Amino acid sequence: QVQLQESGPGLVKPSETLSLNCSVSGGSMSNHYWNWIRQSPGKGLEWIGYVFSSGTTHYNPSFESRVTISIDTSKNQFSLRLTSVTAADAAVYFCARAALQPDARWFDPWGQGTVVTVSS
Amino acid sequence: DIVLTQSPGTLSLSPGERATISCRASQSVGTRFLAWYQQKPGQAPRLLIYSAFSRATGIPDRFSGSGSGTDFTLTISRLEPEDFAVYYCQQYGSSLPWTFGQGTKVEIK
Numbered sequence: 001q002v003q004l005q006e007s008g009p010g011l012v013k014p015s016e017t018l019s020l021n022c023s024v025s026g027g028s029m030s031n032h033y034w035n036w037i038r039q040s041p042g043k044g045l046e047w048i049g050y051v052f053s054s055g056t057t058h059y060n061p062s063f064e065s066r067v068t069i070s071i072d073t074s075k076n077q078f079s080l081r082l083t084s085v086t087a088a089d090a091a092v093y094f095c096a097r098a099a100l101q102p103d104a105r106w107f108d109p110w111g112q113g114t115v116v117t118v119s120s
Numbered sequence: 121d122i123v124l125t126q127s128p129g130t131l132s133l134s135p136g137e138r139a140t141i142s143c144r145a146s147q148s149v150g151t152r153f154l155a156w157y158q159q160k161p162g163q164a165p166r167l168l169i170y171s172a173f174s175r176a177t178g179i180p181d182r183f184s185g186s187g188s189g190t191d192f193t194l195t196i197s198r199l200e201p202e203d204f205a206v207y208y209c210q211q212y213g214s215s216l217p218w219t220f221g222q223g224t225k226v227e228i229k
Contacts, residue, residue: 045165045208045220060217094164098212105212106155108176110164 002027004095004111011117012089018082018118022095022111025076029053033098034078035107036069040091050098051078090118122146124209126221132229139196141224143187143209151188153213159223160205168207169194196226204228 008020022034036048049059051069059067063082071078082089092115096107123146131139143154152172157165167176169185172192182197196203209221 044222045210047218047220058216062217096164102214103153103171105153105218106167106170106210107157107165107212108167108170110166113164 002097002109004097004109006093006095006111006114008114008116010115011119012085013120014086014118015084018080018085018089018116020080020093020095020114020116021077022079023077024097029071029073029076029078031100033100033105034069034071035096035098036080037094037096037107037110038091039094039113040088042088043091046091048080048082085118087118089116091116121217122149122211122213122215122219124211124219124221126207126209126224128224129222130225130227132227133199134229135199135201137199139194139199139203139226141194141207141209141226143192143194143221145190145192145211147215148189149211149213149215153211154185154187154192155210155212156183156185156194157208157210158203158205159208165208199226 003025005023012018030053033050035050051057051071066083068081092113094113096110098105125144127142154172156169159165173185184195186193206223206225
């Protein structure tokens with residue numbers, strides 16, 4: 001059974017870069033979409049973007065100028081970088097898997113989430 | 121972006137009652153590119169329903185989904201104590217970005 005686990009700093013200073021990792025265990029990363037999603041009181045659940053197992057990415061236009069999602073299948077992990085953070089980026093960040101088939105791209109499973117605070 | 125609007129925002133019900141949650145899309149998400157999730161405090165969302173009406177593994181049959189195009193419904197036939205939570209719809213059609221509804225809280229009356 002595939003499990004995902006987020007890790008990274010819980011506190012980021014304004015204008016700096018948020019970096020998170022998601023470790024995948026219990027299965028292969030091949031032929032899946034690996035996603036970052038965040039949840040804040042003000043914006044609810046927001047899909048940030050995905051990286052496919054081949055390295056192809058697609059980002060939500062709301063984040064496109066600031067976000068990079070990358071994958072390292074040899075380490076069974078993928079990563080999120082979000083630059084120039086502000087207080088609006090404070091949220092719980094989740095990683096989640098979606099299947100390859102176009103009619104099967106729901107999110108399952110999810111990581112437990114990691115809280116990121118933005119403060120100096 | 122496809123905007124998903126859930127109603128009601130809060131549903132106050134008693135155990136044993138029926139819960140019906142609506143999710144309306146600003147444009148068609150296809151016949152069935154819609155999922156429902158349940159979220160409890162401090163937890164990640166959990167997949168309940170995919171393809172509009174298919175239950176995920178381990179989900180009790182009191183949960184059912186219906187609809188297509190722009191109008192979808194999640195029904196909980198008889199609420200159990202563990203069903204009081206927040207529910208979200210999400211579209212995963214070909215129109216990116218994938219989006220979520222704002223959530224419906226099912227609370228104990």
